[in-house]
Amino acid sequence: MNNNKRSYVSTVPKASPLRVGFIGLSAYKGWAIKSHYPAIQQLPSQFQITALLNKDIETSLATIKKLKLTKATAFDDVPSFASYTNVDMVVISVNVPELYNIIMELLENSKANPNLKYIYSEWSLGKNIEEAEAIHKAAKDRGVQTIISLQGRKSPYIVRAKELVSEGCIGKINSIEIAANGGWYGYERPIKSPKYLYDAASGVSLLSVAFGHTIDILQYITASYFSEINAMIFNNIPHQVLVDEHGKKTNEKVEKTAPDHLLFQGSLSHGNVPVSCSFKGGTPVKKFSKNLMIDIHGTKGDLKLEGDAGFAEMSNLVLYFCGQKMEGSVDTSAGSPGAETMEVYHLRNYNSVVGNILRIYEAIADFHFKTNPHTKLPPKLERQGFLFEGFPTFKDALIVHQLIQRVVDSNQQKATLPVSFETV
């Protein structure tokens, strides 16, 4: 199986491209211009930006001009943007603390809009589980197809790792270790860095970002959720030294309430597999280990993912595999196990920031234009779960939030807790 190849049929649809209304795209700064925009640019037959909403109309107008978005209309308030009928899909790429209000207002004000079919939000959907649940419910009631940027699932390294696991190439998984460095939360803070990153209440933290993305990826690769977990959360650096634009330390100290370390351990429900995780905040970085390491051991072999940055969802990786590939067959049910083999998988020039998100857009296009005649996806994708096809949804986001909430509970209650959630 090769899930990193797109289907052999043409992916250029006969229908018109999906009309995209974008919230939070500025030509001058932010995340969207570095990730979503170049991805959309590579799929001109599938997506076309037709509306732009920013806090001020000037940003939208200037962005339209700069990027030559000739089909796009500028907006500066959610209600009029939401009722604009020339939009099939809305992408929301704003800071996490702002997601809830914008998405809820969008859903509320788009009720009479017949064309809006897709809502694509940045992870983490809401800044806590209550917000995420409310958004999930509102989107379900509104009847739109949701997409969440848990884009690590679309990383070619993650897909390849998942393939090797699903084909039995490392046998039965029997233990996993994860060690990752998540930036920002160290001894120093760049003076221009937004305050909310260091505020425990903002919902953007080592837990939601580094842990959330990474653990979603792990569950996706292993095709298993956790059944029991324990967590210990540390804020050992309650004050950070501000550093100026040139990286020089100032004399100013600022408060940090966001955690700088997470210890997490637990068992995967499928196979009762022990998983050990250490998520470290801040610099200095590790000297003798990669800043991202996911080491998966099985009865027939091992898989190891390594990356220079602690963010598997947006950094380039290397995948090491040693195990048994099935010969003469693409699945585990047939074919005889081959001799032990080794594979190093690395795409030297792969741009993970754009690439993983591009592959989410491709999956949306495949879903919408029904590009793949062999698709097994239902007409409405409530939850991607562990499918290769499709894209993660708000429901998948909610499941990660439920795990994060258990992490918080476990730390607070000093308990090893069972994990369970409705997956339907």
Place this chain on the structure above:
Amino acid sequence: MNNNKRSYVSTVPKASPLRVGFIGLSAYKGWAIKSHYPAIQQLPSQFQITALLNKDIETSLATIKKLKLTKATAFDDVPSFASYTNVDMVVISVNVPELYNIIMELLENSKANPNLKYIYSEWSLGKNIEEAEAIHKAAKDRGVQTIISLQGRKSPYIVRAKELVSEGCIGKINSIEIAANGGWYGYERPIKSPKYLYDAASGVSLLSVAFGHTIDILQYITASYFSEINAMIFNNIPHQVLVDEHGKKTNEKVEKTAPDHLLFQGSLSHGNVPVSCSFKGGTPVKKFSKNLMIDIHGTKGDLKLEGDAGFAEMSNLVLYFCGQKMEGSVDTSAGSPGAETMEVYHLRNYNSVVGNILRIYEAIADFHFKTNPHTKLPPKLERQGFLFEGFPTFKDALIVHQLIQRVVDSNQQKATLPVSFETV
């Protein structure tokens, strides 16, 4: 500081060697002939074997003959061995399940023996904390100096790592990851392997051996005990396949009650340092990571210990260091921090099985013969704690047992538990 060098004064004592009564030394099999005996052989001016106790007199007599122990008398019962006055020190190297009865009988029957001053026992002293406590108390009441084979503390790699930490070369430790493979507990069992290794009740397990030694080493390097811990213990392989002498699988399956995986996480009391540990049982071994990995991160640098086997106390290691060495000074209080420097420390032909135990015997000799005029050790060493000098005692063993008991409690109660113990 260089604690791996012995003192400059002569280590050959003017007094007669310590007379050693050895329980469990056979010239033909077992652990002692591979470890204690070659160590003692290298210190002929300090130690001389004068008595030998084995289950049967034939083994003792044959061993005396084979090893040419011309000064040694053979025994086959503890009471007469214990009252033999031509002994200063007794070494007990028998299987863990037998330690308790032998040591207690020895202490009881040696009360009238004026010469017995030292008792040196294999880790883990007792097969559980109750036995360890009883032995510790009995030895204290009897007034002998105790020594325990937590010999990892004497490994030159561990001593060097401890030096670098104590001199501030990696700054303040802020996180630690440990991943180790502990043998025996995998899918297969060699047909000749003793049953007690796979019996949870025997006291010889992944917890006592792999975890016990490694965590003692970690606490020793960092000079800190744990303050809070959580543990999850797995027995995912309740049945093992027997393999014959040639490594070929038989059709026979045998029960295993001993755990095959331990997840452990916690915080060190000094600095509230998060520590993540994964102890994996059995083969197959890891493909892309060493079977022993201790990764210590600090504000100024990192230390990493790696080994091919999961047993830090008896396998050769490599120590990687990157950080700041103090210039012109041997301690942290003076001297200016140097530039970042790197060190790889490896003794290619170091025999860890013999070497670490040899260094325990050296420490005993230094203590007894007062070889080091600058010694800071008291006349009676109740607990080595985190001293470079001296040797681990029954009290140090008891502290590790208390931690292991907390691990068992944490797993059973599904709780994150505080750790505390009397260190005096």
